Amino acid sequence: MPVLRITKHGERVLKTPCPVLDYEAFKPELPVLLKDMWATMAAARGVGLAAPQIGLSLRIAVIDVKPEGKSSRIVLINPEILSLEGELNDEEGCLSLPGVYHKLRRHARARVRALDEHGVLRELAGEGLLARAFQHEIDHLDGKLYVDRLEFEDRLKVLDVIKTAKPAWD
Numbered sequence: 001m002p003v004l005r006i007t008k009h010g011e012r013v014l015k016t017p018c019p020v021l022d023y024e025a026f027k028p029e030l031p032v033l034l035k036d037m038w039a040t041m042a043a044a045r046g047v048g049l050a051a052p053q054i055g056l057s058l059r060i061a062v063i064d065v066k067p068e069g070k071s072s073r074i075v076l077i078n079p080e081i082l083s084l085e086g087e088l089n090d091e092e093g094c095l096s097l098p099g100v101y102h103k104l105r106r107h108a109r110a111r112v113r114a115l116d117e118h119g120v121l122r123e124l125a126g127e128g129l130l131a132r133a134f135q136h137e138i139d140h141l142d143g144k145l146y147v148d149r150l151e152f153e154d155r156l157k158v159l160d161v162i163k164t165a166k167p168a169w170d
Contacts (some may be wrong), residue, residue, distance in 0.1 A: 001036055001090055002039065004039075004055075006049075006054060006096060007144065009096055009162055010166075011096075013052045013057055014053070014096055016057055018057050018141045018142075020112055023024050023067055023119050026058070029138060034055075034075060036067040037060075037116055041095075044147060047064060047065045047129065047133055048064075048133045048136060049095065049137075050064050051086070051141075052143075053140060057138075059077065059136035060077050060141075061076045062075055062076070065129045065133055075114075076112065076115075077115035079113065079138050081108075081111070081138060082111065084111075085107060085108065085110075086109050088106050088132065089103055089106075090104070090132065094146055094147075097147065098165070099144065100158060101153065102147070102158050104109050104149055106132050106167050109125070110125070110135055112134050127149070
């Protein structure tokens with residue numbers, strides 16, 4: 001279970017929408033990839049990780065928000081958002097933008113449909129941090145970073161922070 005390199009802001013794979021994954025064709029490689037993704041996410045102390053963040057244009061994400069301190073690992077393959085409700089304005093960060101945080105308005109509740117690691121189609125609902133994680137990771141699979149959702153003025157401020165922080169990322 002090697003810890004993989006996390007791609008950083010500015011790398012093309014983060015801005016490229018991922019195609020739908022052929023689960024059956026990819027199934028033999030999935031267990032190793034998921035182990036590596038879990039190890040990488042844990043080492044980086046994240047709550048979610050999408051395949052583009054490790055340089056792969058695959059429509060796969062993992063999430064573990066650890067409610068009440070217990071692991072609740074979720075694998076999302078070919079996820080789609082079914083519904084969004086409410087509003088939540090909270091600070092957000094990203095493993096591909098280390099040390100860069102900003103308040104971002106997201107939906108407070110989200111319902112998604114995705115294949116799990118066994119190829120079973122599931123519908124999952126989340127609120128609060130889990131809803132935010134669903135939206136954040138699916139954004140990655142669609143070629144978006146959370147900073148792309150910021151208002152223009154806020155995005156400019158964050159881009160200044162990124163310019164300062166970027167040399168330390170390498």
